[in-house]
Amino acid sequence: xxxxxxxxxxxxxxxxxxxxxxxxxxxxxxxxxxxxxxxxxxxxxxxxxxxxxxxxxxxxxxxxxxxxxxxxxxxxxxxxxxxxxxxxxxxxxxxxxxxxxxxxxxxxxxxxxxxxxxxxxxxxxxxxxxxxxxxxxxxxxxxxxxxxxxxxxxxxxxxxxxxxxxxxxxxxxxx
Amino acid sequence: xxxxxxxxxxxxxxxxxxxxxxxxxxxxxxxxxxxxxxxxxxxxxxxxxxxxxxxxxxxxxxxxxxxxxxxxxxxxxxxxxxxxxxxxxxxxxxxxxxxxxxxxxxxxxxxxxxxxxxxxxxxxxxxxxxxxxxxxxxxxxxxxxxxxxxxxxxxxxxxxxxxxxxxxxxxxxxx
DNA sequence: TTCAGAGTGTTATGTTATAACACACTCTGT
DNA sequence: ACAGAGTGTGTTATAACATAACACTCTGAA
Numbered sequence: 001x002x003x004x005x006x007x008x009x010x011x012x013x014x015x016x017x018x019x020x021x022x023x024x025x026x027x028x029x030x031x032x033x034x035x036x037x038x039x040x041x042x043x044x045x046x047x048x049x050x051x052x053x054x055x056x057x058x059x060x061x062x063x064x065x066x067x068x069x070x071x072x073x074x075x076x077x078x079x080x081x082x083x084x085x086x087x088x089x090x091x092x093x094x095x096x097x098x099x100x101x102x103x104x105x106x107x108x109x110x111x112x113x114x115x116x117x118x119x120x121x122x123x124x125x126x127x128x129x130x131x132x133x134x135x136x137x138x139x140x141x142x143x144x145x146x147x148x149x150x151x152x153x154x155x156x157x158x159x160x161x162x163x164x165x166x167x168x169x170x171x172x173x174x175x
Numbered sequence: 176x177x178x179x180x181x182x183x184x185x186x187x188x189x190x191x192x193x194x195x196x197x198x199x200x201x202x203x204x205x206x207x208x209x210x211x212x213x214x215x216x217x218x219x220x221x222x223x224x225x226x227x228x229x230x231x232x233x234x235x236x237x238x239x240x241x242x243x244x245x246x247x248x249x250x251x252x253x254x255x256x257x258x259x260x261x262x263x264x265x266x267x268x269x270x271x272x273x274x275x276x277x278x279x280x281x282x283x284x285x286x287x288x289x290x291x292x293x294x295x296x297x298x299x300x301x302x303x304x305x306x307x308x309x310x311x312x313x314x315x316x317x318x319x320x321x322x323x324x325x326x327x328x329x330x331x332x333x334x335x336x337x338x339x340x341x342x343x344x345x346x347x348x349x350x
Numbered sequence: 351t352t353c354a355g356a357g358t359g360t361t362a363t364g365t366t367a368t369a370a371c372a373c374a375c376t377c378t379g380t
Numbered sequence: 381a382c383a384g385a386g387t388g389t390g391t392t393a394t395a396a397c398a399t400a401a402c403a404c405t406c407t408g409a410a
Contacts, residue, residue: 047376047377047386047387048387048388049376049387049388051387051388051389053388053389054388069365069366070365070366070367071365071366083390083391084390085390085391085392086366086367086368087367087368087369087389087390087391088389088390090366090367090368091388091389095388106281106282106336106338107281107336109365109366109367109397122320124319124320124321124324125321126321126324126325126328126330126332128330129333135324135328135330137320137321137323137324138320139320139321140320140323142317142320144299144319144320144337144339145297145299145312145313145314145315145317145319145337146299146300146301146312146314146337146338146339147339148312148315149299149301149310149312150301150312150339150341153301153310153343153344154344154347155301155303155310155339155341155342155343155344156341156342156347157301157339157340157341158304158339158340158341158342159339159340159341160337160338160339160340161281161282161336161337161338161339161340162319162320162321162335162336162337163281163321163335163336164319164321164322164325164330164332164333164334164335164336165332165333165334165335165336166325166330166331166332166333166334167330167331167333168328168330169328169329169330172329172331222355222356222407222408223356223357224356224357224407226356226357226358228357228358229357244396244397245396245397245398246396246397258359258360259359260359260360260361261397261398261399262358262359262360262398262399262400263358263359263360265397265398265399266357266358270357284366284396284397284398351410352409352410353408353409353410354407354408354409354410355406355407355408355409356405356406356407356408357404357405357406357407358403358404358405358406359402359403359404359405360401360402360403360404361400361401361402362399362400362401363398363399363400363401364397364398364399364400365396365397365398365399366395366396366397366398367394367395367396367397368393368394368395368396369392369393369394369395370391370392370393370394371390371391371392372389372390372391373388373389373390373391374387374388374389374390375386375387375388375389376385376386376387376388377384377385377386377387378383378384378385378386379382379383379384380381380382380383
């Protein structure tokens with residue numbers, strides 16, 4: 001298994017992290033190596049390991065660079081010659097999410113690799129309903145509407161989900 | 176079928192719409208009549224009808240006042256003597272969501288009655304992971320982090336999902 | 351009165367996720 | 381060396397959530 005992408009649209013790097021790198025060419029090889037570097041770093045300290053299975057799933061997510069359902073991941077794993085029952089995918093995904101290397105897109109029941117694992121605290125996702133890609137944006141530092149409401153009533157937030165469905169710029173232009 | 180609640184915790188009305196009415200006593204009978212009034216109003220103009228099925232499902236959601244899975248709804252429908260296959264629930268829920276009378280909680284795969292159907296545009300949901308209730312807050316008028324990111328890259332947002340998982344005040348106090 | 355559109359009933363199936371249990375691997379302390 | 385704890389895997393089975401498809405009924409307008 002190679003930690004390497006499919007080789008499409010990975011020519012131009014962008015520095016802005018507003019999310020457009022997903023909908024336009026970007027330095028995908030860097031994505032991959034960043035992500036694996038972060039993954040290894042996060043396993044150094046603890047007792048957990050970046051095992052073969054977990055690598056493979058991370059690799060698939062990075063390669064696709066778009067949300068994948070757990071069963072799509074399983075199919076791919078089988079295609080490359082591994083036996084894989086559902087728990088295999090879910091365990092790997094749980095690990096990756098726990099370590100901040102992947103995110104669940106609630107509105108799609110699907111999973112994506114984190115596009116910025118070094119610096120990912122409050123991601124918001126822009127989900128293109130045409131091409132099915134997802135851009136990950138870092139939320140700004142203003143408290144969200146949910147956080148404000150929570151503060152008012154003494155609700156303690158543990159995790160926020162922010163997702164938006166719509167049409168990405170390149171699909172808008174095609175239409 | 177009565178458009179009436181179970182009769183618990185429905186004593187004190189609150190006027191603030193920050194969401195606390197879900198986690199504290201409130202005038203539940205008013206909820207119910209507001210919701211049915213809105214439902215009827217939204218059927219006046221069009222060709223669609225607030226049919227028995229749709230009434231029943233709305234009534235159940237209002238009665239529970241917490242998220243219900245589609246299959247929980249089906250169980251309840253059967254319990255009160257109606258045959259009900261999955262499409263029955265999903266069709267009613269689709270209708271209610273289309274008319275803004277119910278919302279889907281993506282992170283739970285569940286549905287709640289809208290707590291403020293007259294004035295509901297950008298709801299954010301606070302989901303208590305202990306008691307399983309959901310408060311619905313109206314988002315403020317600031318653009319969300321997602322909207323800002325979207326604006327920057329020309330992504331056209333159609334719908335936003337804002338959900339937060341955490342612990343509600345009364346469950347925090349019990350702990 | 352008939353026709354179109356809206357809604358229902360039903361069967362079957364597709365999709366997503368987890369429980370549970372036996373086993374294997376890898377450290378660590380002795 | 382090896383026992384024990386903790387971590388991870390393999391596998392079977394099943395739970396939970398959602399939709400496709402088709403025949404039928406109802407209602408209101410032409």
